Each structure stands twice: as structure tokens, then as C-alpha cells.
Amino acid sequence: MIVDVLALGVLGAVLGLDVVSFPQAQVSRPIVAATLGGALAGNAGVGMLCGVVLELFAHETLPFGASRYPEWGSSSPVAGAAAAVGASVGELPMALLFAVPFGLLTASIGGWSMVKLRQLNARLARRRLEALARGSARTVAGLQVAGASADLVRSGMISLLAAAVALPAVRWIAVQPAPLSGYALPLLAAMGGAVAAGAAWKMFHSTSGTRWFGIAGLAVGIGLVVLMSR
Numbered sequence: 164m165i166v167d168v169l170a171l172g173v174l175g176a177v178l179g180l181d182v183v184s185f186p187q188a189q190v191s192r193p194i195v196a197a198t199l200g201g202a203l204a205g206n207a208g209v210g211m212l213c214g215v216v217l218e219l220f221a222h223e224t225l226p227f228g229a230s231r232y233p234e235w236g237s238s239s240p241v242a243g244a245a246a247a248v249g250a251s252v253g254e255l256p257m258a259l260l261f262a263v264p265f266g267l268l269t270a271s272i273g274g275w276s277m278v279k280l281r282q283l284n285a286r287l288a289r290r291r292l293e294a295l296a297r298g299s300a301r302t303v304a305g306l307q308v309a310g311a312s313a314d315l316v317r318s319g320m321i322s323l324l325a326a327a328v329a330l331p332a333v334r335w336i337a338v339q340p341a342p343l344s345g346y347a348l349p350l351l352a353a354m355g356g357a358v359a360a361g362a363a364w365k366m367f368h369s370t371s372g373t374r375w376f377g378i379a380g381l382a383v384g385i386g387l388v389v390l391m392s393r
Contacts, residue, residue, distance in 0.1 A: 164330055167248075170203055171241055172323030179237035179273070179318020184311045191236030193217035197243030197266070209250045210243030213262050217242060219355030220267060222362040234273030237318040238325065242266025245329040253337025256347035261336045262329070263351050269325045276317050284310045 178199070181191040190196065194214040201210010217239055224232035242262045249258025287306060288295065294302040341347075367374040 167204065167244065167330060168323060168326040171200060171244055171326040172319050174199060174203060174240045175237040175322020175326075176315050176319030178240060179234060179322065180311065180315050182234055182236040182318075183277070184314045191239070193221050193235045193239040193242075193266070196236060196239035197246075200240030200243030200245075201247040203240070204244040204247035204251075206247035206250060209247045209255065209258070213243045213246035213259060213266070214239060216259070216263050216351050216355045217266050217270075219352075219359040222359040224362075231278060232274055233267070233270035234277050234318070234321075235270050237273050237321040238266050238269035241269060241322055241325040241329050244326065245333045248330055249333035249337035252334050253339075254341070254344050256344040257339065257341055258333055258337045259351060260344070260347040261333050263355075265325075265329055265332075269321065273318070273321050276321060277314075280310075280313055280317055283313065 178191045178196045181188055190199075192214075194211065194217075197214025197217060198207050198211040201207045201213065204210070217235065221233070221235055242265060245265060246255075246258045246262035249255070249261060284306070287309065291299075291302050291306065363377060367377060
């Protein structure tokens with residue numbers, strides 16, 4: 164388990180860096196990050212299922228500019244790994260019932276930590292205002308490297324601590340008797356779907372043309388499901 168925790172810490176550090184620092188390649192999205200975490204724990208399919216549910220919640224907030232939002236890069240791989248570990252020792256619904264809320268909580272903590280890091284970056288920049296005003300390339304590069312390095316450490320520590328809590332906890336929770344565990348996945352899907360539907364509704368009414376992209380995406384998705392079910 165120590166090796167798994169350390170590996171998730173490294174994975175979370177890299178994926179957390181992707182959120183706002185580098186390379187912003189969208190590999191930090193929950194559906195991708197949780198799948199990678201699940202694969203690391205031995206079951207990519209369960210990790211992806213956890214990531215799909217988290218992705219529904221993630222659609223409520225868009226990472227634009229200096230807005231505050233949950234940080235999914237360091238939280239999703241831990242949630243996906245927790246779901247995979249829980250499913251390997253107990254019931255999948257109970258594992259997801261723990262992994263998804265835990266991922267949401269960790270993402271909120273990660274979002275708070277990003278705000279604190281931005282404040283630290285601002286203080287460092289204010290100390291170098293004269294050099295920045297002169298257009299010092301060395302100062303600019305130094306601030307960028309320092310900010311990215313701090314972001315790497317921040318996300319890695321969050322993933323490391325979250326994994327140290329989540330993996331032992333899910334091993335215990337997943338094997339507990341739960342007569343209503345069969346309702347866990349529909350409940351999580353319904354809650355996530357409601358949040359995602361609300362986010363889509365707001366976007367359809369605020370951005371021109373998005374409703375047609377939404378309808379086209381829904382049609383393509385339904386078509387793929389029909390083709391794959393044959």
C-alpha cells in the first residue's frame with residue numbers, strides 16, 4: 164500500500180500540474196485522471212466509472228482565468244484508485260459511494276490550495292516589480308519556474324495525503340454490510356446528472372450556438388451506444 168500511495172502522489176503531482184501550469188492538455192479531467200488512478204490500482208474500468216461520475220460534477224465549473232474551482236488533477240486519480248481498490252476487496256457500489264464524495268472533498272481542498280498558491284506567487288512577483296518593470300527575462304522565467312515547481316509540490320502533497328487516507332479507508336468501507344448498496348450507483352449518477360444538466364442549461368442560455376453543439380454531441384453519443392450494444 165505504501166508503494167501505491169507514493170505512486171498516486173507522483174501521478175497526482177503531474178496531473179495537478181496540468182490543470183493550470185503545464186501542459187494544460189486536459190489529462191487532468193476526472194474521466195482521464197480517475198481512469199489512470201484506477202489503472203494504477205489494477206482496474207482501469209472501475210476508475211473510469213468513478214471518473215465519469217466525477218466528470219458530471221466537474222461540468223458545473225469551468226477553469227477560466229482567476230476563477231475559483233475544484234482542482235480535479237490531484238483528486239481524481241486518488242478517487243479512481245480508491246474505487247478500484249474497494250471493488251477488489253468488496254462491493255463496487257460501496258466503493259463508489261466512498262470514492263466519489265471523497266474525490267469531491269479532495270477537489271475542493273485542492274481548489275483552496277490553488278488560491279493560496281496564487282497569493283504566494285503574487286507576493287513573490289511584488290518583490291521583483293522593479294526587475295519586471297525593466298523587462299528582465301531572467302526574472303520572468305524564474306517566477307514561472309518557481310510557480311510551476313510550487314504547483315507540482317502542492318498537487319503531489321494533496322494526492323499523497325489523500326491516498327494515505329483513502330486507500331485504507333475504502334478497504335474497510337467496501338466490505339461493510341449495506342442492504343441498500345444497489346442504489347448507490349443510481350443515486351450518484353442522478354446527483355451528478357442533475358448537476359451536469361444544470362451546468363449545460365446555464366451554458367445553453369449564456370453562449371450562442373452551444374445548444375446545437377450539445378444536441379449534436381448527444382446524438383453522436385446515443386449513436387455510439389446503439390452501435391456498441393449490437
